Amino acid sequence: MRILAVDDDPVFLMLLEHVLTAIGYKDLRTVESGAEAMTLLRDPRQKFDCLLLDIDMPGMTGIELCRRVRALQDYHDTPVVMITAMKSLDFVEPAFRAGANDYVHKPIDELEMRTRLRMVGDLIEERRRRASVESRFSTDHGLPVINVRFDEPVALSEAGSVIDYLALENYALTLGRLRLYGHSVLGFKVTNAESIFCSTDGIGYIDTMANVASVIDGALKSCNHLIAHAGRGEFVAMISQRTDLDVDLLQDEIDLAMDRYAHLHEALGIPLPDVTVGRILHTGFFTRTSVSSLFKEARQSVRDVAMVR
Structure with a gap:
């Protein structure tokens, strides 16, 4: 290195x-x-x-x-x-x-x-492996390619508050228990992400997830927040205050914003993302919930909501 x-x-x-x-x-x-x-x-x-x-x-x-x-x-x-x-x-x-x-x-x-x-070092090796696969495919077929796994937290940079998932975890770790208590965590899930992944290539999938990230970013504009794509079409947002946002209103705003992409997705033959909003989570002042456990709970919460939506 x-x-x-x-x-x-x-x-x-x-x-x-x-x-x-x-x-x-x-x-x-x-x-x-x-x-x-x-x-x-x-x-x-x-x-x-x-x-x-x-x-x-x-x-x-x-x-x-x-x-x-x-x-x-x-x-x-x-x-x-x-x-x-x-x-x-x-x-x-x-x-x-x-x-x-x-x-x-x-x-x-x-x-x-x-x-x-x-x-x-682990991050560098993973990116080198992916670059090697992409380079071989591009050489063999003469086409640009991005090699993406469905469960991979691929980086998205189109929205101003979107950072890498590992970076979001590292940011949360710097807060400590007291400061983390003053934050809220919220999960989002593209319920048809696997269908989108199978219907396009790596570039198309990343572009679609980037559009979803931009929509989430816009819906949370009233709050100071950071968002990361966690893989499998799931997102985690950290809001720098203990908030009780109206999740139903947030869901309606996201649905309305995603509808604006309907004609584009129809033309491209890619399913329009169906985004579900999870429950807002907070840490307890006297609990010792780890950051990774908190993020997993946020992702599980939105999966549970998606199952009954």
Whole structure:
């Protein structure tokens, strides 16, 4: 794994290099500003597998740098881990909105960094495997292709509040139990997602799920929220307040918005997505519900609603 680390503190970069070397990551390049990083990233002779970005830098912040990185075709889905010494979590959500995949605190803990980079490595290997399959198919048939599994939480980027599922889990983990108590979680399900998946190719399926994400994003516009596609046509939304939205009204708004795509889907021969809204969930103040369990509960909730709808 070739890593680029960006931080305006040269002493921290030396310490980071020491930690990374100790856990087996020796191919590291460091720079001290966002401008230097962008120069490297635009150089076709350079290629990095993972970016470690300090959030609080003078001039171009790490969040702005992350946003610019995501605009580069070669780094659209490269894993980005944000690093910061700031204690406030006010900037965490903007970092994930900008495209970050994960987040760690200074001072760097060796075990935490090892765990984060192991997850990054797994993500890189999965994306390399998919790219290899897509490349072979494209070479054999001369057609663009995206290799997608139905149960895979494929990344969608068309809507402003949509982030990767892993990133949403990582964001929720940064909140801690107290802050998580102040959030609401809501599941959505495209009940005919498997029919859509079978009726089109990977590009068509991702485009359709992206349209659904945009509709959900619009329906939740009155709330500060983040959305992720969890696979199998299911979505999880985190709302940054304890809310009791009228789920029936939300369902009606989504149905109405999806109807606007009816003519397009008819022309393409792809079933129009049938989206179901689940129940709004909250964590208890004294409970120790894990983030993964909370998200699973949200997905199960919408499955239950879909069965009786």
